Amino acid sequence: MAIACLMIEALQSFRLGWVDTSQRGQGEQAFCSFFDAEDGFLSFRGHAHDFYRGVRCGILHQAETTLGWRIRRDGELLSVNAGVHIINATKFVRALKKVLDKYRDTLKTGAWDEESWVLLRKKMKSVCANCTSSAPTKP
Numbered sequence: 001m002a003i004a005c006l007m008i009e010a011l012q013s014f015r016l017g018w019v020d021t022s023q024r025g026q027g028e029q030a031f032c033s034f035f036d037a038e039d040g041f042l043s044f045r046g047h048a049h050d051f052y053r054g055v056r057c058g059i060l061h062q063a064e065t066t067l068g069w070r071i072r073r074d075g076e077l078l079s080v081n082a083g084v085h086i087i088n089a090t091k092f093v094r095a096l097k098k099v100l101d102k103y104r105d106t107l108k109t110g111a112w113d114e115e116s117w118v119l120l121r122k123k124m125k126s127v128c129a130n131c132t133s134s135a136p137t138k139p
Contacts, residue, residue, distance in 0.1 A: 001071050001089055004096050005056040008034050011103065017119030019126035028052045040095040043078040047085065054085070 009021060012030035021027040032048040035041045044051060054067035065071060069085045077091040103116075110116050 001055060001065075001087070001092070002059045004089075004093055005059060007096060007100070009056075011100065014120050014123045015103065015116070017122040019123065027056070031056060038095075038099050040098055041077075043076070047078070047080070050085065055087070 009027060009030050012018070012034050013021060016030075016033070018026065018030075021030055028049065031052045035044040035048040035051070050067060051069070054069035055065050055071075058064055058066035058069065068083050069087065071087050071089050073088060073090045075086060075088050077088050077095065079086045106116050107120065
């Protein structure tokens with residue numbers, strides 16, 4: 001699930017042309033826009049803010065889910081009962097792969113000057129710039 005969260009944030013950054021998600025609230029916005037846009041994640045609509053805080057931030061900052069979120073490998077993609085949210089990680093990753101495949105296919109069939117490519121190139125320029133050293137090099 002940690003890798004899935006990284007994938008969602010990175011994918012949204014490429015699709016939206018964001019150079020990073022360092023602005024306050026931007027990472028959360030990435031998850032909200034992702035779940036709102038993807039029909040394979042319909043059950044997460046209305047839960048995106050809590051998912052971001054309880055799963056993405058919980059795993060990233062504390063190496064655990066928080067706020068009543070649990071991760072299993074059985075059951076529905078998402079089940080909610082009495083404040084407990086249970087994610088089927090296997091189904092989640094399969095649905096995420098479909099989203100990534102759809103994005104890849106959009107790029108494969110899209111023209112170089114279409115918005116999807118323009119936004120990807122904007123993000124990619126940032127990725128390349130982040131790979132350079134800010135320290136001066138010695139001859």
